[in-house]
Amino acid sequence: MIKFKIVTVSILTIMALSLFSINCFAQNETEEKLEESIDDSLSDLNLSELEQWFNENLNDKDIIPSSLKETIQSIIDGEFTYDAKSFFSLILNSITANITSVIPIILALFAIALLYSIVSSMSSNFLKSSTKEIIYFVCYSAMITIILGKVASLVVASSSVVKSMQSLMDKAFPVLLTLITALGSVSTSTVFQPLTAILSNTIVNLVLNIVMPLFITSVIIGIVGNLSKNIKLDRLTKFFKSTSNFILGGLFSIFVTFLTMQGLTGSLADTISVKTAKFALQSYVPLLGGYLSDGLDLVVAGIILIKNSTGIIILIMIMASIAVPVIQIGVFSLALKLLSGLVEPVCDNRFSSMLYTVSKNLGTLISVILGIGFMFILTVMLVIVCCNLGVA
Amino acid sequence: MTSWIAGIVGIVVVGVLIDILLPEGDSNKYIKGIYALIVVFIVISPIAKLANGDINIDNIIQNDDTYCEIDDTFVQSVNNDRKNQDIQKITNSLKINGFSQAKVSIFLSTSNIYMIDRVNIDITDCTQNSADCAQKIIDIVNKCVNCEEVKIYDYK
Numbered sequence: 001m002i003k004f005k006i007v008t009v010s011i012l013t014i015m016a017l018s019l020f021s022i023n024c025f026a027q028n029e030t031e032e033k034l035e036e037s038i039d040d041s042l043s044d045l046n047l048s049e050l051e052q053w054f055n056e057n058l059n060d061k062d063i064i065p066s067s068l069k070e071t072i073q074s075i076i077d078g079e080f081t082y083d084a085k086s087f088f089s090l091i092l093n094s095i096t097a098n099i100t101s102v103i104p105i106i107l108a109l110f111a112i113a114l115l116y117s118i119v120s121s122m123s124s125n126f127l128k129s130s131t132k133e134i135i136y137f138v139c140y141s142a143m144i145t146i147i148l149g150k151v152a153s154l155v156v157a158s159s160s161v162v163k164s165m166q167s168l169m170d171k172a173f174p175v176l177l178t179l180i181t182a183l184g185s186v187s188t189s190t191v192f193q194p195l196t197a198i199l200s201n202t203i204v205n206l207v208l209n210i211v212m213p214l215f216i217t218s219v220i221i222g223i224v225g226n227l228s229k230n231i232k233l234d235r236l237t238k239f240f241k242s243t244s245n246f247i248l249g250g251l252f253s254i255f256v257t258f259l260t261m262q263g264l265t266g267s268l269a270d271t272i273s274v275k276t277a278k279f280a281l282q283s284y285v286p287l288l289g290g291y292l293s294d295g296l297d298l299v300v301a302g303i304i305l306i307k308n309s310t311g312i313i314i315l316i317m318i319m320a321s322i323a324v325p326v327i328q329i330g331v332f333s334l335a336l337k338l339l340s341g342l343v344e345p346v347c348d349n350r351f352s353s354m355l356y357t358v359s360k361n362l363g364t365l366i367s368v369i370l371g372i373g374f375m376f377i378l379t380v381m382l383v384i385v386c387c388n389l390g391v392a
Numbered sequence: 393m394t395s396w397i398a399g400i401v402g403i404v405v406v407g408v409l410i411d412i413l414l415p416e417g418d419s420n421k422y423i424k425g426i427y428a429l430i431v432v433f434i435v436i437s438p439i440a441k442l443a444n445g446d447i448n449i450d451n452i453i454q455n456d457d458t459y460c461e462i463d464d465t466f467v468q469s470v471n472n473d474r475k476n477q478d479i480q481k482i483t484n485s486l487k488i489n490g491f492s493q494a495k496v497s498i499f500l501s502t503s504n505i506y507m508i509d510r511v512n513i514d515i516t517d518c519t520q521n522s523a524d525c526a527q528k529i530i531d532i533v534n535k536c537v538n539c540e541e542v543k544i545y546d547y548k
Contacts, residue, residue, distance in 0.1 A: 037473065044469045130412045137408055178463040182470040184506045189462075220397050224404045230424070231407045231431060233400075299473045 037302035038076060042069055045179075045306065049171045050314075057164050058320055068313060075309035094324055098331040105150055106335050109355075110342060112142050117347040136348060137227070143351065144223050147336075147358055151219055154329050155212065158365050161325045162208060162372055165318065169200040169376060172314045176383045179307040183300055185387040192383065195259060199375055203251050207368055214244040215364045222357035226350040237357060244364050252371050259378060304388050311384035315377060322373040326366055333362040399434045407431070464504060471506045482511065482536045489532055491525075493517035498537075508539035516547040 047068045054064065064071050074080040116139040120132055173196040180189045218240035225233030336359035344352040407427060414420055479496045486494045495514040501507040511533050515525075530542045 040473065041466075041470060044466050046463055046466065133408070133412050137412070174461055174463065178466050181462050181504050182467045217397055221400060224401050227404050228408045228411060230411060231404050233404075236435065299470065299477055303470060 033298055034302055037299050038073075038305060041182075041299075041302050041306055042072060045069075045175070047072075047175065047310075050175060053164075053168055053171045054317060057168070058317065064313065064316065071313055072306060072309040075312055076305045091323060091327065094327045095331060098328050099335075102332055102335045105146060106339050108146055109143055109339055112139050112146075113339075113343045113347050113351055115139065116351070120347065136350075140227060140351070140354075143354070147223070147355075148219075150332060151358065151362075154325075154332065154362070154365060155216060157325050157328065158369055159208065159212060161321060161369055162204060164321060165372055165376060166200055166204045168314070168317060168321070169196065169204075172317075172380070173200065175310060176307065176314070176380070179303055179310065180383065180387050182303050183307070183387050188386050192379075196379060198258075199255065199379060203255060203375065204372060206247070206251060207372060211244045211247055211364070211368055214240050214247070215361065215368070218244065218364070219358055219361045222361055223354055226354040226357070229350070234357075237361075241361060241364060245367070248364075248367055248371055252375060255375050256378065259375075259382060307387070308384050311380050314380050318373055318376050318380070322369050326369055329362055329366050329369075333359045333366070336362070396434075396438050399437070403427075403431050403434050462504065467504045471500060471504075474506050475500060475508075478508070478537050482513075482533055485532050485536050486513070486529070489528070491515060491518050491520065491529065494529075498539075508537055510541045510543060511537065511539050512543045512545060514545045514547075516545065521546065 051068050054068065058064075066074075071080060116135060119135050173192075177189055177192055177196070180192065218237050221233050221240065222237040225231070225237055336355050340352045340355035340359065343355065410423065410427060414423060475498050479498055482496045482498075483494065486492075486496070491513075493515070495517075497512045497514075498508055499510040499512070501509050513529055513533065515529070526544050529544055533539065533542045
């Protein structure tokens with residue numbers, strides 16, 4: 001009896017081990033085939049324009065250490081690590097550098113405000129009160145010269161970031177849509193093509209041609225409005241700020257709604273058609289079903305991995321390109337708010353009001369960059385999430 | 393827009409100069425009243441342009457129909473890989489069902505999307521006859537791939 005038990009257990013163990021080894025062998029073979037398929041597809045994929053954009057606009061080895069294809073391969077292999085520590089150290093470095101560059105401007109503005117305060121405190125001795133107004137006019141002119149110089153450089157930087165994001169979209173979307181088309185997701189590809197055109201063309205141009213001029217107008221009128229006690233242009237400044245915010249908000253809401261509706265519909269249609277094909281295979285070929293449906297996914301699975309890894313790299317590129325100008329504008333805006341608070345008790349209220357108005361208006365510039373970046377990120381994320389046929 | 397902003401800046405500077413230079417007196421309030429009217433006139437001047445419909449949307453949004461071209465070479469290369477994979481799949485399935493010498497060829501549609509138009513099976517080297525096993529082969533192929541037409545060739 002014991003002998004029988006030992007023999008039974010041994011036979012069962014041998015069967016279990018052989019099944020396990022067959023499974024492992026099949027798994028290794030599938031992995032090798034998948035790697036081969038990925039290598040083939042990756043070598044055929046044209047990423048030269050995307051690489052050129054990275055070299056021209058970012059070219060930071062901390063962000064993407066090697067060539068794009070090598071990075072995609074390392075993401076697929078699970079070797080690519082982008083930890084929070086290095087990301088935050090990059091942001092902290094950028095903040096520190098911007099604070100250092102803003103300090104001389106803030107000191108100069110504070111010195112002018114103090115000078116005005118000292119001179120105006122002696123104004124009781126002046127014959128006419130208009131002399132005090134002339135001193136204010138001179139100090140104010142000196143201040144706005146410095147501020148407008150910095151604001152102009154920020155506007156140029158923001159416009160160039162928006163244009164560079166537009167150029168990144170022009171380079172990234174054809175690659176992503178090619179990968180989606182290669183997956184056979186005809187509905188999603190048809191939906192994304194006009195969507196990406198709307199984002200890259202219509203929305204970016206509307207922002208560059210309408211929102212940016214409105215921002216500049218709002219800043220200039222805000223500055224000029226504090227020049228004289230008699231002419232108040234506060235409401236006009238608020239009107240321009242509200243208009244630019246309204247246009248930005250409207251554009252983003254419409255785009256996100258459109259994106260959600262169309263993206264879901266397109267990907268759903270594709271998923272249903274592919275799932276039907278898989279179901280047909282698995283139910284009608286009971287013995288071979290598993291093997292066949294696994295085989296069906298090999299080339300497609302490779303393309304899905306490449307699509308998602310390319311999407312991740314594009315996301316990193318977007319974040320890296322918007323992080324620097326947003327930090328730059330954010331630091332300057334906060335510095336102006338701080339200066340406005342420091343200046344308020346020592347001199348004329350109009351100085352503090354002007355500084356605060358400019359600081360508040362800079363928020364629109366941050367909204368422009370973050371808004372376009374957000375729409376871009378959302379579209380790329382939807383591409384990553386959509387058409388994952390084998391896993392959805 | 394630039395000229396409008398320049399106009400506002402200019403009129404405000406003039407206003408500051410009026411404040412500084414204007415002597416005290418009865419005429420002061422009338423001059424300030426006229427000045428306020430000029431400021432309002434300059435501020436609302438672009439509204440007239442808007443009402444005339446002078447804004448051309450084409451200047452703001454440039455339509456580019458050629459945007460986002462798909463890389464056909466890559467898609468064709470992936471489709472070829474998938475075709476070879478499907479040929480392998482059908483060949484294996486036929487082999488399991490006793491058609492080990494069958495030759496499989498797949499013809500795709502001309503579009504970018506992977507769609508199989510026709511599957512040709514050549515069973516000349518197989519021992520079976522096409523008349524006996526045609527339906528069986530068609531069933532095997534249909535279970536492996538989605539296709540409109542399966543043609544079986546037997547030159548025995």
